[in-house]
Amino acid sequence: MTEATASIPIPIHGAGTPPTPEAWQAAFEAALPYEAFLDRHATPDQRSRWDAFHARVVLTPAQKAVLGGFVRRMPVLVLSGAWCGDCVNQCPIFAHFAAAAPAIDLKFLDRDARPDIAAHLKVCGGQRVPTVAFFSEDFAPVLFYGDRTLSAYRASAAAQLGASCSSGVAPPPTDQIAAVISDWLDQFERVHLILRLSARLRQIHGD
Numbered sequence: 001m002t003e004a005t006a007s008i009p010i011p012i013h014g015a016g017t018p019p020t021p022e023a024w025q026a027a028f029e030a031a032l033p034y035e036a037f038l039d040r041h042a043t044p045d046q047r048s049r050w051d052a053f054h055a056r057v058v059l060t061p062a063q064k065a066v067l068g069g070f071v072r073r074m075p076v077l078v079l080s081g082a083w084c085g086d087c088v089n090q091c092p093i094f095a096h097f098a099a100a101a102p103a104i105d106l107k108f109l110d111r112d113a114r115p116d117i118a119a120h121l122k123v124c125g126g127q128r129v130p131t132v133a134f135f136s137e138d139f140a141p142v143l144f145y146g147d148r149t150l151s152a153y154r155a156s157a158a159a160q161l162g163a164s165c166s167s168g169v170a171p172p173p174t175d176q177i178a179a180v181i182s183d184w185l186d187q188f189e190r191v192h193l194i195l196r197l198s199a200r201l202r203q204i205h206g207d
Contacts (some may be wrong), residue, residue, distance in 0.1 A: 019120055021139035027117050028077050028139065031107030034095040041110050042082035050082070054092035056177060059100060063185055067101035072195035073137040074188075075105045079121045079146075080130045081112065086147055087130045089172055093181055094132070097188055104188070123147050134191040136201065142191050149183030151176065 019027075032040060038047055059067070078094060080087045091108070098106040111118045111129050121131045123146050131146030148156070155176055172180070195201055 021135075021141075024077070024133070024135060024141065025139040027109070027114075028075055028107055028135070030114075031077055031109045034091075034098070034106060034108060037080070037108035037110070038082060041113075046082045046088075049088050050092060053088050054095065056174070057093050057096050057181065059096055059181065063181070064100045066185065066189055067097055067104075070101040070103040070192045072192060072201065073103055073105060074101075074192060074195060075135040075137070075139065076107070076188075077133040077135070078106070078108045078130050079111050079114075079118055079127075079133070080108050081110060084129050086128075086152075089152075089177075090130055090148075090180065090184070093184055097185070101188075103192070121146070132187075134187075136195055136198070142194055143187065145187050149180050151179035151183050 031037075038050055042050060076094065076098075078091060080091055094106055098104040109117055111127055115127075118127045121127070121133060121144060123131055128147035131144065133141065134143040134145070135141055152172075155172070
């Protein structure tokens, strides 16, 4: 995001006013691709942790096949923080999904840099990250999902962890990573099927 882009006001008018599709599109266009987001917001130490987790993410052939079958453009806006352990341990998964599915248009926004947008992506009244906003190609909202998946919350509950956002210093075990990948893929696939079966979009695309 250039300084010029960062200064463009996003037409979202307070937490009580639902954003229009045009407002969400403006927010999406102000966001950054995965690598550019890290280049702008991550310290060298934070970047090393993101890169290390990214290297641990492995999609199965079946998962790649599911993602490769996506045909509807799916804008995905991730409210994130380079400092957040929950983001370290989830956001690289989205980058793998986007690499396997060209239909996924993936962008990231820093939570603290864009409080105007973060105000509309709260979870249980808090601005938790990552929070993911899924849209149709014309920026009608489809799903807001965050901040941890069910598998991650089960693991946290079992371990009686109290921190809302860990440092990411101790990465999760491989089997837990696989479970979280599966949880997130379920959400991405569900959104794609909503888009693919939408009567409105099928009429637009003639399929």
